[in-house]
Each structure stands twice: as structure tokens, then as C-alpha cells.
Amino acid sequence: MGKNVLLVDDSSTMRKIIGRSLRQAGIEFDNIFEAGDGLEALAILEKEKVDIVLSDINMPNMDGISFLREKSNRDNMKDIPVLMISTETGDDIIGEAKSLGAVGSIKKPFTPDKVNEVLGPLL
Amino acid sequence: MENDEFKLDREIVAATKDVFSSMVMMELEDGVPLTGKGGEFPSNISSMLGLGGGVRGILAIHCPETVAKVITGAFLGMDVEELNNDVKDAIGELTNMVAGNLKIFFANFDIDVKLAIPTTVIGESYRTSGLFGATRIVVPFGCANGTFWIELKYMRSN
Numbered sequence: 001m002g003k004n005v006l007l008v009d010d011s012s013t014m015r016k017i018i019g020r021s022l023r024q025a026g027i028e029f030d031n032i033f034e035a036g037d038g039l040e041a042l043a044i045l046e047k048e049k050v051d052i053v054l055s056d057i058n059m060p061n062m063d064g065i066s067f068l069r070e071k072s073n074r075d076n077m078k079d080i081p082v083l084m085i086s087t088e089t090g091d092d093i094i095g096e097a098k099s100l101g102a103v104g105s106i107k108k109p110f111t112p113d114k115v116n117e118v119l120g121p122l123l
Numbered sequence: 124m125e126n127d128e129f130k131l132d133r134e135i136v137a138a139t140k141d142v143f144s145s146m147v148m149m150e151l152e153d154g155v156p157l158t159g160k161g162g163e164f165p166s167n168i169s170s171m172l173g174l175g176g177g178v179r180g181i182l183a184i185h186c187p188e189t190v191a192k193v194i195t196g197a198f199l200g201m202d203v204e205e206l207n208n209d210v211k212d213a214i215g216e217l218t219n220m221v222a223g224n225l226k227i228f229f230a231n232f233d234i235d236v237k238l239a240i241p242t243t244v245i246g247e248s249y250r251t252s253g254l255f256g257a258t259r260i261v262v263p264f265g266c267a268n269g270t271f272w273i274e275l276k277y278m279r280s281n
Contacts, residue, residue: 010240011219013212016199017146058219060240087223087238090230108220109145 002030003123008041008055018054018085025116038067045077052122057086057093068100081122132156135262135273138224142217147198154263162261164272168206169251170218173239178229180257180277182222184214190269206245215241221273
């Protein structure tokens with residue numbers, strides 16, 4: 001059975017770019033779901049089978065850190081891995097993301113090779 | 124903090140070229156930076172992002188329509204006919220990534236900069252202003268079909 005990914009970013013452009021980078025990196029998913037913030041992401045995780053989440057940090061309504069915190073409190077989704085893709089690189093915020101369950105991070109800007117290097121081993 | 128102290132014009136060039144070469148597949152030519160007041164840029168779209176924390180200010184990209192459409196087309200891999208939401212979103216995200224690179228630069232000096240979410244405006248004739256007393260640096264960048272400008276206004280927080 002194929003895998004499904006959820007892309008969480010308030011920029012629709014960036015969601016398209018991440019999707020294109022996945023294809024360029026040779027990483028195929030059966031379904032690519034998209035959410036514009038943490039709240040939309042939680043709603044998708046409630047109803048869809050998702051194998052991994054790629055999430056921005058700075059977003060309106062519910063940011064990536066709040067999303068991780070809320071997700072970790074829900075038994076039906078707390079074990080779904082989340083990889084952060086963000087301009088944020090500071091040890092404090094990435095450390096907080098990891099403490100809330102994030103499995104890694106990719107800095108924007110990125111290349112398909114970088115996506116493959118970080119995401120490949122997680123699949 | 125003065126421009127000479129941190130060579131911020133150079134950092135703006137490095138940060139912008141990094142973003143455009145890796146995400147837009149576009150090589151840029153940087154022009155002579157402008158500091159202080161003045162300068163008019165024939166822009167139709169500007170994306171601005173607030174800086175907070177150890178440095179207060181604003182980072183902006185100003186683009187003429189033709190340049191914004193070409194950049195967005197290269198970024199998204201499609202033809203862009205008008206200044207639509209895709210263009211606003213793309214220029215905003217590029218602003219975000221340039222600001223992210225500058226945030227890393229400031230972190231090297233133990234200056235923690237917080238980034239806001241970009242705001243983008245489209246129009247025929249407008250001015251931006253704010254942050255009285257801030258240091259201002261504007262760097263022009265040439266690409267295949269014209270010029271766009273990156274503007275940084277900033278001051279150290281107390």
C-alpha cells in the first residue's frame with residue numbers, strides 16, 4: 001500500500017514547491033494532502049490516513065509548534081512523524097519542535113537533494 | 124549597529140542570491156547598494172516582513188510587474204499572465220526566505236531576530252515608510268528582464 005503525505009504551509013506557493021521537490025527527489029506518494037495552518041492540518045489528520053507530515057513553523061491561526069503540541073495530545077495522530085520545513089533554524093525553536101515530536105528539520109531555501117537526504121531515511 | 128560594522132549589504136546580496144539560485148533557479152546580478160533616504164523604485168508589487176526581537180525593522184522586496192511575473196513563473200514552473208494571488212504568495216515567500224537567511228546571520232552575533240509573516244501589496248503608485256531613525260539599505264538586483272530591489276530598514280532593540 002502506498003504512502004500519503006500532508007504538507008502544512010500558509011504559502012500555497014511553498015506547498016507546490018515542496019510537492020515538486022518531492023517528485024524531483026524521486027519520492028512518490030499516493031496522496032499529497034495540503035493544509036494552510038495547524039488547525040487545517042489537525043482536521044485532515046482526523047479524517048485521512050497520513051504517513052508523514054511536512055510542516056512550516058511560522059503560520060497564522062495555529063503555528064507549527066502549537067500544531068505539534070496539540071497533535072501530541074491526540075492518541076489517533078500522536079505517532080505520525082512530522083518533519084519541519086522552515087526558515088527557522090535556531091536551536092531554541094527547532095529544539096522545542098523536536099521535544100514535541102518533530103523528527104527533523106529542513107531549512108528554507110532547500111534543494112530536492114536536501115529533501116531526499118533528510119526525508120528519504122524516514123520513509 | 125552600522126552598516127559598515129556588519130557589512131549588511133553583502134549579507135543581503137548573499138542571502139538573496141542563495142534563495143534565488145536554489146529555489147528559483149535564477150542567477151542574479153547585484154548592483155550598487157543605496158543607503159540612507161531617497162530613491163524611487165518603479166514597483167507594482169512589494170512584499171514586506173517585520174523583524175522583531177534583537178533587531179526591529181522591515182525587510183521588503185519591491186518588483187515591477189514584469190519582473191514579478193517572471194520570478195513567479197520560474198519559481199512555480201509555469202507561465203504567469205497577471206499579478207494574481209500566486210505572484211503575491213511567491214514574492215512573499217521569497218521575502219520570508221531572504222529574511223530567514225538574514226536571521227541566521229544575526230544569530231552569529233547572538234542577536235535573536237523574530238520574523239513576522241509577510242504582507243504583500245500591489246499597486247500603481249505607492250510609498251512605504253516607517254521606523255523613524257532606522258538604518259536603511261537598498262540593494263538592486265538584475266535578472267533577465269529587469270531589476271528588483273531588496274530594502275532593509277532596521278535598528279537594534281534596547
